[in-house]
Amino acid sequence: MIPITDPADVRLDVVRDLKKADNSRAYVFGEGPLVAGRVVDSRYPLRCIIGFEKKIETFRAQRAEEGLPPIEAPIYTVTRELLAEVVGYDMHRGLIAVADRAEEPDVSELLEARTLVVLEGVGDHENIGAIFRNAAGMGVDGVLLGAGTADPLYRRSVRVSMGHVLRLPFAHLEGTSTTWQRSLEQLRQAGFRLISLTPDDRAVHLAEALVDASGNPHPKVALLVGGEGPGLTEHAMRATDIRARIPMAPGTDSLNVATSAAIAFYERDRAVGLS
Amino acid sequence: MIPITDPADVRLDVVRDLKKADNSRAYVFGEGPLVAGRVVDSRYPLRCIIGFEKKIETFRAQRAEEGLPPIEAPIYTVTRELLAEVVGYDMHRGLIAVADRAEEPDVSELLEARTLVVLEGVGDHENIGAIFRNAAGMGVDGVLLGAGTADPLYRRSVRVSMGHVLRLPFAHLEGTSTTWQRSLEQLRQAGFRLISLTPDDRAVHLAEALVDASGNPHPKVALLVGGEGPGLTEHAMRATDIRARIPMAPGTDSLNVATSAAIAFYERDRAVGLS
Numbered sequence: 001m002i003p004i005t006d007p008a009d010v011r012l013d014v015v016r017d018l019k020k021a022d023n024s025r026a027y028v029f030g031e032g033p034l035v036a037g038r039v040v041d042s043r044y045p046l047r048c049i050i051g052f053e054k055k056i057e058t059f060r061a062q063r064a065e066e067g068l069p070p071i072e073a074p075i076y077t078v079t080r081e082l083l084a085e086v087v088g089y090d091m092h093r094g095l096i097a098v099a100d101r102a103e104e105p106d107v108s109e110l111l112e113a114r115t116l117v118v119l120e121g122v123g124d125h126e127n128i129g130a131i132f133r134n135a136a137g138m139g140v141d142g143v144l145l146g147a148g149t150a151d152p153l154y155r156r157s158v159r160v161s162m163g164h165v166l167r168l169p170f171a172h173l174e175g176t177s178t179t180w181q182r183s184l185e186q187l188r189q190a191g192f193r194l195i196s197l198t199p200d201d202r203a204v205h206l207a208e209a210l211v212d213a214s215g216n217p218h219p220k221v222a223l224l225v226g227g228e229g230p231g232l233t234e235h236a237m238r239a240t241d242i243r244a245r246i247p248m249a250p251g252t253d254s255l256n257v258a259t260s261a262a263i264a265f266y267e268r269d270r271a272v273g274l275s
Numbered sequence: 276m277i278p279i280t281d282p283a284d285v286r287l288d289v290v291r292d293l294k295k296a297d298n299s300r301a302y303v304f305g306e307g308p309l310v311a312g313r314v315v316d317s318r319y320p321l322r323c324i325i326g327f328e329k330k331i332e333t334f335r336a337q338r339a340e341e342g343l344p345p346i347e348a349p350i351y352t353v354t355r356e357l358l359a360e361v362v363g364y365d366m367h368r369g370l371i372a373v374a375d376r377a378e379e380p381d382v383s384e385l386l387e388a389r390t391l392v393v394l395e396g397v398g399d400h401e402n403i404g405a406i407f408r409n410a411a412g413m414g415v416d417g418v419l420l421g422a423g424t425a426d427p428l429y430r431r432s433v434r435v436s437m438g439h440v441l442r443l444p445f446a447h448l449e450g451t452s453t454t455w456q457r458s459l460e461q462l463r464q465a466g467f468r469l470i471s472l473t474p475d476d477r478a479v480h481l482a483e484a485l486v487d488a489s490g491n492p493h494p495k496v497a498l499l500v501g502g503e504g505p506g507l508t509e510h511a512m513r514a515t516d517i518r519a520r521i522p523m524a525p526g527t528d529s530l531n532v533a534t535s536a537a538i539a540f541y542e543r544d545r546a547v548g549l550s
Contacts, residue, residue, distance in 0.1 A: 246413075
């Protein structure tokens with residue numbers, strides 16, 4: 001543990017003006033003991049941990065108790081006031097882990113999965129984070145990112161996901177907003193049933209879309225969900241095998257994208273059971 | 276339309292320092308055309324509408340086009356700068372409807388319902404709002420509020436619910452944090468099957484809890500969900516007929532309360548179908 005008392009210390013540059021400067025493009029941040037722990041245990045190379053002395057002592061003691069490996073990166077202790085001055089807000093969780101970004105897997109590495117979710121145009125970091133949290137919780141094996149989808153490793157996404165963006169593999173599908181849909185063909189060739197989620201009344205019930213004519217679950221499923229507001233593009237839906245809906249009461253609004261996805265993950269798990 | 280140009284005008288007091296002053300205890304606020312429209316069409320007595328002239332013109336024209344009744348309350352037009360000065364932030368949606376609070380129905384008036392959700396300790400306004408939005412969307416007939424649950428008519432709850440807190444009936448169950456559970460007895464006497472949602476592994480699968488031994492849906496169901504973190508109290512769960520779980524992958528966190536509730540509403544609708 002190395003105490004830092006000078007707010008201008010260059011070793012604190014990784015967390016300087018965190019809200020404004022968007023260091024998120026270079027680093028991955030885990031705030032608070034739970035998410036910081038998930039950064040430490042992730043495949044992302046840990047750069048340092050910065051926090052209040054007491055919080056860090058508790059954090060290390062708890063890790064030791066759980067039999068987790070010791071932290072192999074510098075640990076900088078700071079006062080609450082100094083940390084607030086540097087990051088630009090009161091980080092009451094008292095602890096932040098900073099890791100470097102790492103290369104993401106190739107799409108081909110995710111094709112062994114049983115259940116994937118494919119996102120198009122999900123631009124909201126909280127929704128991205130919530131989708132990862134729900135996917136990890138309900139047995140989805142990975143996430144594929146189509147065009148227009150925000151960065152899952154952005155600070156807010158990491159926090160809302162409770163660190164599951166660091167655990168659940170994800171990869172970007174190649175192409176622009178009008179061409180990325182072609183890359184869905186490799187999923188079909190790998191044996192995936194491609195299912196679009198849509199509020200459209202004419203679509204089949206979600207539960208029906210997830211099983212074959214005999215009522216057996218499709219062995220491999222890719223669930224496509226679209227962004228806040230517009231939902232999936234027609235172009236994306238046309239590239240899938242079937243359109244599925246969650247029934248909605250008349251006169252109500254469509255569900256939030258992360259909520260719709262959570263229901264689809266639940267229904268998929270209901271069909272196949274958690275492995 | 277009455278233009279107001281003086282920020283000190285007392286007619287703007289209802290929206291003064293909206294973030295700080297918490298006028299929410301006296302009034303109901305609907306921000307933006309969609310939610311403002313739902314305030315206008317609700318049972319809450321409309322007090323006034325405040326907004327930018329252009330936004331209000333569009334709002335009225337659209338209502339006229341949809342055949343909705345004209346607005347029977349003063350409409351005050353203000354500039355963007357003046358409104359920002361009065362409310363304390365830039366209200367880019369450009370329009371706010373203000374209504375008085377109204378008495379809530381008696382619990383007995385909700386017992387005709389087929390599906391109710393009962394909340395305990397849900398203290399987060401966004402979660403409350405999301406639960407109402409999801410409940411309205413998936414055919415839940417009403418909401419009962421046990422101890423420790425935040426105000427559904429709070430400004431943030433109204434916004435996140437997309438105004439559905441104004442449409443879906445709700446009522447408070449009497450009692451303190453250790454006595455309110457007794458009031459569940461009246462639900463049982465009215466024929467409701469009382470189902471607790473819990474992440475506990477020993478609970479039955481949600482789908483199983485919603486049907487009887489022959490696989491038929493229970494005619495009347497009350498779904499109980501507990502607050503962020505602690506979930507339902509043991510006291511509340513003991514007062515119910517069965518404990519139900521949404522299966523979770525090992526090593527993951529329990530779902531957000533509004534997400535869990537949404538999955539339960541979906542499964543309930545899957546069993547009975549939207550009426």
